[in-house]
Amino acid sequence: MRFPVLDGWRGLCALFVALFHFNALGHFYLVPFVRGSYLFVDFFFVLSGFVITHAYVGRLKSAPDGRNFLVRRLGRVWPLHAATLIAFIPLEIVKALAISGETAAFTGRFAPSSILSNLFLVHSLGIEDRLTWNVPSWSISAEFLAYITFAALCLLARRRWLVTASAVALSAAGAFVVMGWSDRYVDTSFDFGYFRCLYGFFAGHIVYRLFRAARGAGLSSLPMPGVIEGLSLAAVIGFVAMARGNALSYASPLLFGLVVWVFAFEGGGFSRLLAKRPFQWLGARSYSIYMVHALVIALFHKAAAFLQRLLGQPMFVDQTIEGEEERLISIGIPLVMDSLALAYLGTVVAVASLTYRFVERPGQASFNALLLKDRKRPVQPAVVEIV
Known part of the structure; x- marks a missing residue:
């Protein structure tokens, strides 16, 4: 069983995270919802916990199962991560x-010393003192570590009630660390990113358990699904706009968990829209x-830097946004900057379609082929030594 509507959600959230990171001073940049769209990383964590639990919680029964699971997950995330890093x-x-006024090469965020931590997917554990190289990849590090935690939990706990109780404890522990030590509310990444992921990932696990319990109790669809989905969508928009940079953001996995639970039933008009081909293409x-x-x-x-040198006209402006100094692309015409932002999103989608075809899918297939090759390997007869 797949959840195509949730795949559609994933595509939309990825676009808004991409728009959040694009520092171009137009109308889009200043929209409160866009400024808070970094919170959709927590949506990814919750959704991942939900989907991984659905696909694997009954299949992780032995050490080989755990190994195969981790190889598959590594094949899902690592090839594209390595390619973008390189x-x-x-x-x-x-x-x-x-010869330009840019910062020195291979310093700060791009220090060569941080390449190894990125390649080994441990750069969300506080090993580095800043975001490094491909900035969003900290969450891939955190998520892969959550996969390891999930596999270990399933193999050690075994009984369903104990797995669920442990998931509650892990989610609570992640929330406790983030609330106790993060100085940016839920927006922690290279330092406590793993714990932020634990909070969201295992909240997603719990949401899946609640979804299955509801289905088991005979709830095959929600009453007034269109109304409930509309209210959920309004809650997401309002929350993301209001929760950026404050303590309300700690509730992100809880709200997103509720939204995932609602849309897992796939009953309303917005679900039907997200299940259509364009959103499925985007979600993939x-x-x-x-x-x-x-x-x-x-x-x-x-x-922009090249055009600034070529034309002798400033293409950047330094502004303080929410207490932080930001360097923004700006030529002083907001509508032009909005067009640039749309061109940027179009470029991202175009490049993503290429990496999906030539890096992401072949990389995943290569790792899956390793498992297939291992299964086909003939079993060597045991050698009995007589002492």
Whole structure:
């Protein structure tokens, strides 16, 4: 059983996260909902916990099962992560060769010393003192570590009630760490990102258990599904606009968990819209959209810097946004900047469609082939030594 409506949600959320990161001073940039769209990372965590529980909770019964699960999940996330990481290196080489006012190459976020932590997917554990290389990839690190935690939980706990009780404890522990130590409310990444993911991922696990319980109790569809979906959508829009940068953001996994539960029933008009082909196409490429958008932003900034030198006209403005200094692309005409933002999103989707076809899917297939090859390997007869 798939949840196509939730796939559609994933595509929309990936687009809004990409738009949030695009620093271009137009109307879109200042919309409160866009400024809070970083919270959709927590939607990804909740949705991942929901879907992974649905697909694997009854299948992880032995150590080989756990190994196969982790190989499949690594094949799902690592090839594209590695490809985007490597793609940033030529940009730093160009920066080193160019004569410009940019920061020195291979320093700060792009320090070579952080490449290994990125490659080994541990850069959400506080190993680094800042976001590094492909900025959104911290959440891929956190999520893969959550996969390991989930597999260990299923293999050790075994009984369903104990798995569920442990999931509640892990989600609560993640929330406790984030609330106790993060200095940016729920918006923690390279430092306590793993614990933020635990909070959301295992909240998604609990939501799946509640969904199955509702189905088991005979609730095959929600009453007045259109109204409930409409209220859920309004709640998401209002929450994301209001919760950015304050303590309300701690509730993100709880609200998103409720929304995932509602839309898992796939009963209303918005569900029917998300199940249509354009949103399914977008949802299938959501991981690529999420992973390539920082690279596209870097290319747009390079192009703006080149035009600034070529034309002798300023293409950037420094502004303080919500207490932080930001360097924004700006030519002083908001409608032009809005058009640039739309062109950026179009470029992200175009690049994502290429990486989905030539990196993401082949990479996943290669890892799956390793498992198939392992299953086909003949069993060697045991050798009995006589002492």
